[in-house]
Amino acid sequence: MKKRAAILVSVLLVLSIAGAAMAAYPEKSIQGLIQWGAGGGTDNFARAVTPLVEKILGQTIILQNRPGASGAVATTMVVNGAADGYTLLYGAENPANYRVLDLSPLSFHDLDPVVIAVEGAVVICANPETPYNTMDEFVEAAKGEKKIRMATSGVGGLPYVAGAMMKNIHGTEFNYIQFDGDGPGATAVMGGHADVMPLALSTSVEYIKAGRLKGLAVLTTKRVPQLPDVPAITEIYPEYAQYLPWGPFYGVFAKKGTPADVLATLSDAFTKAMEDERFEEFVKNSGGFKNGATGTEAVSYLEKFESTASWLIYNAGGAKKSPAEFNIPEPK
């Protein structure tokens, strides 16, 4: 009897200590590493959501930009740190392609998603002075004699992958010109230094509304509310459905192996912060959509993205290594 009581007491004691430890997170300030430079989409997202999360967690999150090597530098730092939830990665979709591009042996499989916060759509944009006004005309022109100049943000980036989709479906070849990112690429298309660029909705929506760019189609299955006049790609070419939904996303990640309760605390805090109307307003204005996936839902989202993107890059000839080497399944 006494023994049992002793066991009971000790179990309770352990539980309460564990409980206390659980309640204690976060007991000190958290470090947030941003994968991209100041002023970029990832940075904006991080700085919009973090003050709201800080209020909920009751701890400060010290944000630092650690750009470099497509975000592989920040990713490596997080993976090299401790799996205690005190170092977070604010990142975009890039880690999905590190392995096939041979930038880093890391991928989303080395991270635990806290939340997939915001996702965006991709719009195929053209300079207003180009002769094609619809997706159909554009595809015809692309099949013609003269190669169309397509701006991209580098091999493996979103515009490149969108170009790869077009190549797979229509067999069109483009003359790729690489710029430093979506913003500089969009500027070049407006100035006529490139003809076309598949751009994130967030970058292009204001330019399309002002007539600085021509929106040919949105790479989604449904039209987006921000651009009701631009057709969804599947309205014209249903074949694209196999790759969709696909697009940029921003999320927060922790090192793989972070305790489940810590992860849950974080996920809850971010989910709650994202319900704040100021964040909703930010998402709407920046042309994105709230995703909010956490846990296993987020993991399967990442796996689907990885499979689509890495096989497209591989088939377009942009990959250094085959996705099969890493057991990335081919998309159905």
Next chain:
Amino acid sequence: MSDLSSSLPEAPEAAPAVKDLSVFVPEAHRRPGELGAAALGFLLGALGYYFALDMTSGEYSSPSVFPKFASALIMACTGVILLRGLKKDKQKDGPGLAAFLLPMDVVVVLILLVAYCVALPWLRFVPSSFLFMVIGMVYLQRGKNIVRAVLISAASLAVLVAIFRYLFMVILP
């Protein structure tokens, strides 16, 4: 502006124009180790070119174009410097190579710098920086004013930490 009334056009250029043209006159003698420095530069260019050979090439816009161009330029320039250096006379009664490159004060500061780099990861930023400043100041003042050196080091470190850690939220190493 207060001195609008002053009638004479006061101008900074009123200062004596010291025309120091010595930099434009080629030196007759080569400095100790001058050839070695040029040779090292040449080696850097050659290595740069060698490693650029592994990069993708074949088109005018390949990633290897600029690395090759820059490496070739380094080799060409340092080659010229090397040849010119060979024509110059060796300095007869100047300082030796070591004395020219590394006077005592510089050696000590360099050793301090290396020690600082080694100490930084495990002594952390604040203690290692403090030690560096104190030792540096005390040595450079030849052992005088030790108390002042400690005070100045502590004060400037406090200001730096306040600005960087608390205003700019930089987590110090």
Next chain:
Amino acid sequence: MEQSFQYFLIPFLSWEMMLLIWAGVFAGIWVGAIPGLSVTMAASLLISFTFSWDLNHALALICGVFVGGVYGGSITAILLNIPGAPAAIATGIEGYPLAQLGEAGKAIGLCTTVSVFASFVGILALSVAAPVIANFSLKFSPRDFFLLAVMGILLIGSIGGGDPVKGVAAGAVGVLLSMVGMDPSTGELRYTFGNIHLMAGISFVTAMIGLFGVSEALTQFRNAGKKSPKQNLDRIIPSWATFVKYLPLSIRSSLLGVFIGALPGTGGDVAALLAYDQAKRTVRNPSRPFGTGAYEGIVAPETANKGAIGGAFIPMLTLGIPGDAVTAIIIGALYIHGLKPGPMLMIETPHLFWMIVSCLSIASVALMVLGLVSVKPFAKIIEIPKEIIMPVVIILSVIGTYAIQNSVVDIFYMIGFGILGYFMRLYGYATGPMVLGLILGPMLDANYRRAMQGAENQLLPFLEGFVTNPISLFLTLSIVFLVFSQTKVYRRWRGFE
């Protein structure tokens, strides 16, 4: 019009905004002066900090920091030969020799006065010609950016010290080092040898701090007995006559600055370098020979980098395209505060445009006052014996380098560059060209390749572009002229020699 004026008055009618602008300028001067702390960093921190504030207040503070910060970078360049920011590199070329002659006070005083003037030129251009300049800046193709970078590289001829061959060698090493890391366009790794730190590339600010700061400190220890120069602080405010004398140069350089600032992706650093170069080539009777403390060599870069502030806002406010790194962050701030930066911004929220114009104006006035007040205390810094100041400078360089991207490895790079710079100086290789190569290398590489890709990798169409496009033709001819102006024939004809 009346409405615009009302919007312009917004900051004047709110004592909070006035206070924030002044506080911003004051903080900005310090942020700029400390190497490693940049306006970009300060602005991105302020965005989190001002998250719950009213947008107008946040913008007032950021505008103040922007104006103060660009100015502050020059102070350390003049006093210690460590540019607080890349935009101040050119200022140090003439400013530091002046400080060594005991004229730091005069140099900073002149720098402050012309800075305020140039800042107003930028604001004026922003308020009257923004849409025109913005549309013109869009016309700049990758080929033209390549040509601009080439113009910048020609500066090696001016700052390379006595021996142009050594200058070119140092510049080429800089370009080579700038190639280290992941090639942004293909993702190919160049000179990384499998190292993640090398993959991220070598930050030119790291190199700049090492090559200027630490190598300067080491060089100073060579001549141990030399006393720090005594500073003459009698007349720090330049006379009206002096100001008028430099007026043509100020106007020319600040307009150049406005324009370079308005080009997307190029900012005050490129503007200042180009302005210094054109001053050196065109000013006939400088106060002292260039390189030994010519006041013209301070006026030109200082007016250019201040003009670039107004310039950077031009594409940002009219098109939503950032003119430089700081305006890129301000665009982010607008998003976070629920606005939609883009071509419609001026139509949907016209008050924003005039309010920023007004904030920048107030900040410029604040700069005049705060700048002149702080000349004397700042100038006293160099009178501190170098045995005391130099160890502090080294630690400042260390912490500043670390703060750029929170990387300990950067500290090692920085110290490595410092030691390299020390040896380079001993053998007559100037460190300036190397930093120049590091800054301009990526701009040269990326834009050359873009232009080539645009010409489908064909040599002939690529070359054709240089003469058929009017902007490219103008820039090409300017480069030909710049090279020609260095020749004996030209200099004799214009009476330089």
